[in-house]
Amino acid sequence: MNTQNRLSVKDLLSFEFIQALFNHLMASDRQFKGLNFNLKAHFRGVHAYTDKDGHLLYFKPRFAKDGNKWIKPMYHDNSGFHVGEPKARFIDGKKPLYNLPLLDKNTMPKPAKVYFVEGEKCADALTNFGITATTSGASTSLKTTDLTPLMGCHVVLWRDYDDVGDKWQTELSQRLHEMGVSVDVIDVDTLAKEYHASTSQIMPKGFDVFDYIEILRQQGNDDRHIIDKILGLPRLDAQAYHAKSAGVNNNDDLTSIHASTTAKSTTTSTGDNAKDSEKWGELIPFDEVKNVETPFPLDAFPKDLAHVIERTAYYGQVPLSMASFGVLGAISHIGQGFIDAPYLSQGYNPSSLYLMVQGESGSGKTQTIKITHKAINDHEKQSYQDFMENKISYENEMAGKTKKEMTAFKNQNHLPKDPRAMFGSGSIQKIMQGFTDGNYLNASYTIDEGANLLEGASLKSETAGASIGALCDIYSHGKAERITISNGNAQAAYDVRLTLFLSAQEVALKPALNDIKLNNQGLLPRCLFAFPPDNRGIRQLIKDSPEHDPTLQTYWKKCHNFLSLPELGAKRKKMAWQAPALAIAEKFWQAVEVSQTKGGINEHYKAYASRMVENATRIATLFAWFKGSRAIDEADILGAIKIVEYSMAERRRYSEIVTDITDAERLLQWLIKNAYKPSNHGVGRFFYSSLQQALPKDLRAVQVLDNALETLSDGNYVCLVDMPSYRRTKRVIELNPILLTA
Known part of the structure; x- marks a missing residue:
């Protein structure tokens, strides 16, 4: 298996x-951000999934x-982090x-015995x-x-103390039995x-392996006694377990103490709601959903620049979008x-x-520029x-x-x-004069304090239109x-260039983004936007110096080499297209239209x-040039x-030009109102294709409907499910049951 350019298990510990x-x-990740985790306080570990030789396939970070709790499968490749399972590696x-790797029967103690539990935390315990x-x-x-590595082992199943755990154990024991695997279960x-006898308390629902070991520690047991008690x-x-599960047992004593959590549920939707609590999560208010940053596409950058962005985000303790705009x-x-x-x-x-990026005072804007523009600052200093x-x-x-x-x-x-030629203050008039005077x-x-421009004389005085x-x-x-x-009779300079x-801060950006003149005269539409989350309160103290980082040193050296070259002025080179890349750009033009x-x-x-x-x-063009290419390629x-x-998604999200009720909220109201119609796929379930026919006309457009559904899904109001069928897979929208229990 090719393991090049992948993280190792050791990397996960750094x-x-x-x-x-x-x-x-x-x-x-919108759900992750909405839970307001603090790295130092709420990080619980990373669980590595490897092949039999110990090569990392994917991992699961855990926060609580x-x-x-937040625990999802993730993997890392040349383009960065990804949430999900890398199925191509399976x-x-x-x-x-x-x-x-611990299940290698050549190295396991004899007889080969394996405890099978619910979740990585319990396995680690x-x-x-x-x-x-x-x-x-x-x-x-x-x-x-893949359960086949368990063949030839004796497996001990240890479930959590709840209905889900009982179902899991029943299914797993049956599958292992069919494979010819010897199975016992912890009773x-x-x-x-x-x-109950030892604590005079009812064992909590969901009680698991980890909880049991914690109780033993609290009782003063050392490691040797804990191992003895587990074994x-x-x-x-x-055979005895399946007979007991079928009801051939005497559990009256426990039932008199507490309604058994392993009893099969006889409730309908209300019982299912409890089971599905992990599936749904808490409802996130619409204001919070609407203000979650658009996921930033780090994989959009060439590999070398993507690494620079990651290092900048690390040292500056800033979001990836802020580092990337730098x-x-x-x-x-x-x-x-x-x-x-x-x-x-x-x-x-x-x-x-x-480029325009939002960042509050003290959020890392200045540090970002210090890192990403270091070679430029050094060059400016020496030139001066x-x-x-x-x-x-x-x-x-x-x-x-x-x-x-x-x-x-x-x-x-x-x-x-x-x-x-790099200015952090002053008026637009002064910069333009530098061009016309031939200074650069x-x-x-x-x-890094945009109010100096947005609220300054350049864009507020009687020369604002000209600026x-x-x-x-x-x-x-x-x-x-x-x-x-x-x-009148103004001096002019040609073949000059300006980067903005x-x-x-929001207090300066918000009025500007809704300023009629800035929009109508075309300045803002020429900009790229990022409105990243505020990292203050969750940052970590980084004692390492970016000055010694090899990735950044390579980047700064490359920038310095470019800056040392003579300016070309009107003789700037013209970037070419590779034919497939041009075809992609033309197709994108049509899609935008x-x-x-x-x-x-x-x-x-x-x-x-x-x-x-x-x-x-x-x-x-900048990507191709920085790589040393003469033509734009597909990547x-x-x-x-x-x-x-x-x-563009960030600009739409930030806009104040919205109705009092969003498309997502209107869609949710319609779904709740129509949840009980017999034409639905069950109570609170809708076929996507049917929605396109039944919704009000202004909600039927594919892009409008998909964006509204994404917002509802992010807020845990609906679940989007692909359901296999006779002819093709059908998309089903399932309404959170809690919304139907008025």
């Missing part, structure tokens, strides 16, 4: 890995807080058992005492797990009686001076980007020092000369010009004009959508498309 994983989940499509233990993970995952009902627990062989801002600042971007087959545009030395030398040469000599000297020696050909307005127009012109045409009130990287039609996802955002393809070609444009789609 703090660096855990921090990167936490940052990824905060940025990409106030009775809520043999015959079957998941491996947990602790699979036993293996910590040298007892071989395994699990399939969730109680519902038996059918998808949990008898254990419950002993628990001496009452057991039933398979990287985009840096490569735009540098790359705009060397390369122009093709717009489909219709000429060329500057490769410059306009050289300029000052040349200026002093020039002034010294001028001193003592006669007027005639001074004139002759000036004609032969131009006054040195300040070469700095390429510049960036990189600012906005100037920003739009230089973005689209590479032309800069000195801004005056009348703009603006980080701002359709999205702006009535009922389309971008119907109300046409100004923004109309810039999506252009921004995608600019990003793809470049596909990654760029992911980023502009992310930005």
Whole structure:
């Protein structure tokens, strides 16, 4: 099995890995973010699933807080973290058992005995005492797990004390029996009686292996006594267990103490609700659902840049989206001076980007720029020092000369010009003047306090219209004009470039994003957006220095090498297309066009959508250039498309131009109202195809309906299920039963 470019089990133990994983989940998993976990307080461990030789296949991080837990399968590859199981890595499509290398019968103690429990935490609790233990993970995952490594072993089943555990044990014991595997089960009902006798309390529902060991520790037992008690627990062989499950037993004593949690439920939907609590989770208020960041597509970036983003997020303790926009801002600042971007087959545009990211005071904006723009800052500093030395030398040469000599000297020696081209303050007018004065050909307005621009004189004074127009012109045409009130006889500069990287607090961004002038004159529609979650309160103190990080050192060196090259000005190279990449871009153009039609996802955002393809070609150009390619390939444009789609989703999410009730809320009201119709697939169940016919017309559009369903699913209001059928798989929307118990 190919294990190259994968994490190892050892990697899972490093703090660096855990921090990167936490940052990824905060940025990409809505349920995880909604539970407000703190890494230091709520991280419980990572469970590794490997092949028989110990090579990591996937893992399950575990977080727990106030009775809520989050544990899902994940894996990592060249493009980063992914939630889900890497089925391509499984043999015959079957998941491996947990602790699979321990099940090698050549190395197991004889006779080969394995405890099979519900969940990794319980398996670890036993293996910590040298007892071989395994699990399939969730109680519902038996059918998808390869159980054949258990053949030739004697298996002891130890279920949780609840109905789900009883069902799990019955199914598993039957499957193992059919495989010819010898099976015993821990008699949990008898254990419950002993628990009551020793504590005068009822054994809690869900009581498991881990809980049992904790009780023994609290009673003062050492490891040797705990092992003896585990090995001496009452057991039933398979035949006795199945007879007992069928009702041939005397459980009256326990029943008189407490209604047995293993009794089969006779309730209908109410009982099912209790069973399905893990499936559904708590309802998340709509305000919280609507404000969850769009999952950030780290895999959109070339591998080297993706690693830089991860390292920046780690050292800066910032979301991936903030780190990625920092990287985009840096490569735009540098790359705009060397390369122009093709717009489909219709000429060329500057490769410059306009970026806006939200970040509150102290959220890591400044640290992000320090890391991603370090090479640029170092270059600016050195260039300024050289300029000052040349200026002093020039002034010294001028001193003592006669007027005639001074004139002759000036004609032969131009006054040195300040070469700095990255600005964190000042007006748009001043930056444009630097272009027209010939101080620089390429510049960036990189600012971590965006209110200085958004609420400053440039965009608020009587020259605001001219400032906005100037920003739009230089973005689209590479032309800069000195801004005056009348703009009459203004000086101009051509073939110049400007990158805008603006980080701002919500109090500054919110009014700007709803400013008619900024929208209608086209400045905001040219921008890419990110509104990441606020990491304050969940960050960890990072004592390592980014200065010594090899990934960042390589990135800074590459940036420095580019900055050391002479500027090309009007002779910038023109990036080419590989034919398959151009076909993808053209197809994307058509898709964006359709999205702006009535009922389309971008119907109300046409100004923004109309810039999506252009921004995608600019990003793809920068990716190709930074890799050293002469043409945009498929990976470049596909990654760029992911980023502009992310930005567009963020812009829609943030907009205040919404109705008092969202599409998702209207859909939920309709589902509840129509939950009991006999045409449904059971109470509270709907076929997706039927919804498209029955819903109000403005909710039927595929993109509108899918987005509304996604919001409801994120909030645990509905569950989306694919149901196999005679002809094809049907999609079923299942309403959370708690919504039907009025």
